Amino acid sequence: MSSSTSISERQRAAAWLTGAAAAGLALSIAFEALLQLLPAGSDLHRENPQSQASSARLLRNYQYTFSMGWDLRYVVHGRTNSMGFISPHEYRSDAQSIALLGDSFAEGEMLSYEDSLAGHLDALSKGRVQTYNFGLSGASLPHYLGMAREMGPRFPFKAAVVIVGQGDYVEGFESKEGQYRWGGAGEDDVVLVPAETRSLLKQALRRSALLGYLRGNLKFVAGRLFQHPGEPKCEPVRLRDADLQRLSHYVDALPRALGVEPRRIVMLFNGNTRDVYEHVDRARAGAVPGKTCETRDSLAREQLRSLARARGIHVVEVLPLLESHYRVYRRPLDFRPVDPHWNGLATSIVAAEVARRLASKAPGYF
Amino acid sequence: MLFNSPVFVFLFLPVAWLGYLVALRLPIARSGIAFLGLASIFFYGWWNPAFLPLLGVSIVFNYWMGRLLGSPRAAKRWLVAAIVANLALIAYFKYANLLSSSIGAVTGFATPVFDVLLPIGISFYTFTQIAYLVDTYQARRAEKSFSAYVLFVTFFPHLVAGPVLHHSEMMPQFLRDQRRIPTALILEGLLLFACGLAKKVLIADSVAPGVNRAFTLAELHTLGWADSWFGALGYAVQIYFDFSGYSDMAIGLGLMFGIRLPLNFNSPYQSGSIVEFWRRWHMTLSRFLRDYLYIPLGGNRHGPTRRQVNLMLTMLLGGLWHGAAWTFVFWGGLHGFYLQVNHAWRVVLAKTPALQSLVERFPKTTHTLSWTITFLAVVVAWVVFRAESFTGFAHMLQGMFLDAQSIDAAVADPQTAYYIGIGLLIAFLAPNSQQLLTGIGERLVAAGRASLRPFYQGAHVGAILTVIASLTVISLSWGINEFIYFNF
Numbered sequence: 131m132s133s134s135t136s137i138s139e140r141q142r143a144a145a146w147l148t149g150a151a152a153a154g155l156a157l158s159i160a161f162e163a164l165l166q167l168l169p170a171g172s173d174l175h176r177e178n179p180q181s182q183a184s185s186a187r188l189l190r191n192y193q194y195t196f197s198m199g200w201d202l203r204y205v206v207h208g209r210t211n212s213m214g215f216i217s218p219h220e221y222r223s224d225a226q227s228i229a230l231l232g233d234s235f236a237e238g239e240m241l242s243y244e245d246s247l248a249g250h251l252d253a254l255s256k257g258r259v260q261t262y263n264f265g266l267s268g269a270s271l272p273h274y275l276g277m278a279r280e281m282g283p284r285f286p287f288k289a290a291v292v293i294v295g296q297g298d299y300v301e302g303f304e305s306k307e308g309q310y311r312w313g314g315a316g317e318d319d320v321v322l323v324p325a326e327t328r329s330l331l332k333q334a335l336r337r338s339a340l341l342g343y344l345r346g347n348l349k350f351v352a353g354r355l356f357q358h359p360g361e362p363k364c365e366p367v368r369l370r371d372a373d374l375q376r377l378s379h380y381v382d383a384l385p386r387a388l389g390v391e392p393r394r395i396v397m398l399f400n401g402n403t404r405d406v407y408e409h410v411d412r413a414r415a416g417a418v419p420g421k422t423c424e425t426r427d428s429l430a431r432e433q434l435r436s437l438a439r440a441r442g443i444h445v446v447e448v449l450p451l452l453e454s455h456y457r458v459y460r461r462p463l464d465f466r467p468v469d470p471h472w473n474g475l476a477t478s479i480v481a482a483e484v485a486r487r488l489a490s491k492a493p494g495y496f
Numbered sequence: 497m498l499f500n501s502p503v504f505v506f507l508f509l510p511v512a513w514l515g516y517l518v519a520l521r522l523p524i525a526r527s528g529i530a531f532l533g534l535a536s537i538f539f540y541g542w543w544n545p546a547f548l549p550l551l552g553v554s555i556v557f558n559y560w561m562g563r564l565l566g567s568p569r570a571a572k573r574w575l576v577a578a579i580v581a582n583l584a585l586i587a588y589f590k591y592a593n594l595l596s597s598s599i600g601a602v603t604g605f606a607t608p609v610f611d612v613l614l615p616i617g618i619s620f621y622t623f624t625q626i627a628y629l630v631d632t633y634q635a636r637r638a639e640k641s642f643s644a645y646v647l648f649v650t651f652f653p654h655l656v657a658g659p660v661l662h663h664s665e666m667m668p669q670f671l672r673d674q675r676r677i678p679t680a681l682i683l684e685g686l687l688l689f690a691c692g693l694a695k696k697v698l699i700a701d702s703v704a705p706g707v708n709r710a711f712t713l714a715e716l717h718t719l720g721w722a723d724s725w726f727g728a729l730g731y732a733v734q735i736y737f738d739f740s741g742y743s744d745m746a747i748g749l750g751l752m753f754g755i756r757l758p759l760n761f762n763s764p765y766q767s768g769s770i771v772e773f774w775r776r777w778h779m780t781l782s783r784f785l786r787d788y789l790y791i792p793l794g795g796n797r798h799g800p801t802r803r804q805v806n807l808m809l810t811m812l813l814g815g816l817w818h819g820a821a822w823t824f825v826f827w828g829g830l831h832g833f834y835l836q837v838n839h840a841w842r843v844v845l846a847k848t849p850a851l852q853s854l855v856e857r858f859p860k861t862t863h864t865l866s867w868t869i870t871f872l873a874v875v876v877a878w879v880v881f882r883a884e885s886f887t888g889f890a891h892m893l894q895g896m897f898l899d900a901q902s903i904d905a906a907v908a909d910p911q912t913a914y915y916i917g918i919g920l921l922i923a924f925l926a927p928n929s930q931q932l933l934t935g936i937g938e939r940l941v942a943a944g945r946a947s948l949r950p951f952y953q954g955a956h957v958g959a960i961l962t963v964i965a966s967l968t969v970i971s972l973s974w975g976i977n978e979f980i981y982f983n984f
Contacts, residue, residue, distance in 0.1 A: 146957075151954075151958060154959070157959055200697075200970040201702070348969055354972075355502045356506075460713065462909075
């Protein structure tokens with residue numbers, strides 16, 4: 131009797147678990163089907179590398195859709211060219227061009243081409259020069275140099291714009307597939323980490339709208355699921371000799387790699403747009419400014435600034451530029467709270483400043 | 497640990513729930529109570545373990561005072577002393593700086609600034625225990641089981657932001673001999689939790705950034721008409737969906753553990769008068785203020801003038817309860833004023849047959865009118881409740897009613913305005929979560945052929961858990977916003 135009861139209990143439990151799993155699966159399939167119909171996330175991915183020496187490229191000649199947030203706001207459609215960079219234009223070696231290097235702020239996946247930095251620069255030059263966007267999301271300083279070495283010999287650039295963001299120096303030590311990292315002892319100054327070849331399963335999973343939604347719209351990273359929020363520690367740091375040498379070499383190597391004089395390069399030092407709002411909106415009498423904490427990265431970027439200025443490279447501080455506009459017009463400059471990247475207004479402000487700087491040094495283009 | 501955080505949803509809750517099920521079956525008396533009490537203390541300590549000793553002292557002191565007051569010969573002065581001690585605790589941790597700065601402002605002397613960190617939930621657990629002491633003194637019967645008392649105070653679904661509980665409605669539930677939790681209650685609890693999480697994540701958090709921006713800018717300058725109304729209506733939506741969402745989650749969690757917590761919201765924005773609004777908004781706090789403040793002050797027993805004074809005093813203190821700022825007191829006073837007007841209107845109506853017949857002739861029109869006036873009055877009061885200062889409040893009001901010239905800050909973005917519209921429509925027209933979900937567990941359990949019921953039950957749970965997991969991931973994408981009432 132007890133044996134039959136226990137079997138029955140076991141059967142009930144099995145039926146219960148089967149029901150739970152079936153419902154979870156059915157709902158997931160329903161979400162997937164729904165999201166396939168909606169402009170969810172980013173379906174734009176890196177392509178498999180052509181060779182071991184290939185740096186990362188997006189899928190070539192690909193029409194993509196991008197949106198942000200759980201509710202799929204700010205939908206944009208864009209395309210990549212035959213080189214695997216976000217641009218409606220093919221890059222030609224016989225055209226007048228400007229190189230644009232940087233991370234996602236340069237890449238501009240979240241903006242229509244007209245609203246991106248490259249698009250605004252194109253518009254400002256009125257067709258006299260075209261901006262070749264080599265931006266890659268997640269890239270850092272060594273990758274910009276690596277890309278400059280790849281593209282410099284192929285295109286006779288008239289000028290160049292490099293966006294330097296927070297974390298760009300220290301992230302350069304990380305090994306990210308398809309990207310250049312800082313070289314260690316006995317290595318070149320920058321070293322390409324081989325791009326990953328996706329298995330068939332991974333390629334199939336990349337077609338899942340649900341996974342794209344999780345990654346793209348919700349910015350879900352499993353590792354951050356149980357992170358305990360805490361104040362970052364502010365410890366005294368200083369740059370080592372190796373850091374100083376690396377940066378000094380960088381400002382010499384970058385113009386050489388691009389084949390562009392330093393005075394025709396604009397280095398945009400970007401920060402967190404949130405600070406613009408904080409400075410202006412919270413700038414009331416008696417408000418105490420937030421504590422800033424110096425890091426190896428912030429010191430390195432500071433060093434890069436002064437070295438670049440010394441070499442004649444234009445240094446543009448993006449936040450004060452945006453702040454002066456925000457102080458007057460109070461218009462949002464990013465997609466906060468769903469995304470901290472520049473919106474079309476911010477890129478237009480930055481592009482105008484770049485054009486102003488280059489107008490005197492590269493006459494006839496702006 | 498916030499109810500909308502992954503650590504709560506994916507770790508704490510499953511472990512606490514399964515542990516409780518196991519503890520209920522142990523052959524040790526009150527093992528379930530002990531386990532749940534410990535789990536609740538762990539839950540509270542997760543925020544900041546430094547707050548635990550204060551909670552512990554408060555519990556031990558009040559339990560001990562309760563034993564004293566439960567004796568038939570207990571003197572009233574012990575009750576007064578215990579209440580004063582509780583109020584002193586909350587006064588120091590919550591109001592010391594307000595008091596000090598106010599004295600400084602009035603006298604012109606330099607007054608000290610206390611470096612005090614507000615322990616989370618102190619208002620809720622202190623008031624819950626004051627109510628317990630009063631009840632114990634009146635009934636002359638104290639709680640004997642210390643572990644049950646600890647659970648009554650610390651039960652994690654209500655610990656940090658209510659509902660404010662009555663000892664009498666909770667202890668029988670904690671102390672009954674429960675070996676298992678009915679599936680119907682679990683299903684109902686899960687659904688309520690999911691519903692509350694959806695309110696918080698999809699509506700309140702979607703509206704919050706725009707609202708914050710409007711009120712931040714209002715501290716600096718007057719906003720335009722559209723931006724001001726956007727901020728004011730947005731906050732009305734945010735606070736309702738945030739707090740009623742939290743309350744749904746708390747009640748749902750209680751049900752998952754076989755405990756029914758009292759209702760806290762009953763479609764307050766559908767109220768036709770301010771009196772009705774206070775019967776539907778934060779109902780357990782209203783009940784507390786009525787039972788332990790308004791009635792002891794004399795209620796309506798000493799004539800209309802004294803009643804008005806008692807009412808105003810209750811609302812002013814109710815406002816102060818929310819936070820250490822004069823804006824909260826003003827908010828309470830404003831609602832006190834609204835209530836006086838409401839009562840006066842009732843008197844006028846009762847004494848004016850012509851007016852009465854007019855109301856009876858056009859019931860729909862008069863209801864729409866009174867509902868509109870009530871909602872607008874509530875929205876105006878929310879502005880001072882949310883504003884960081886009276887300057888911000890004045891700037892918002894100027895923008896709302898005087899259409900002042902201002903910087904076009906483009907606060908009123910269409911996306912947020914859309915959520916405000918959806919939120920208002922739900923709040924005005926839809927049945928509330930309790931009306932929708934009460935008893936649904938039993939219906940779901942009984943659904944389908946008997947032989948397939950375990951499968952169906954599992955399917956229901958699996959579907960709800962998938963929704964909860966999805967909402968939690970969405971919450972994570974916002975950066976996990978705190979509940980507004982966690983600050984009180």
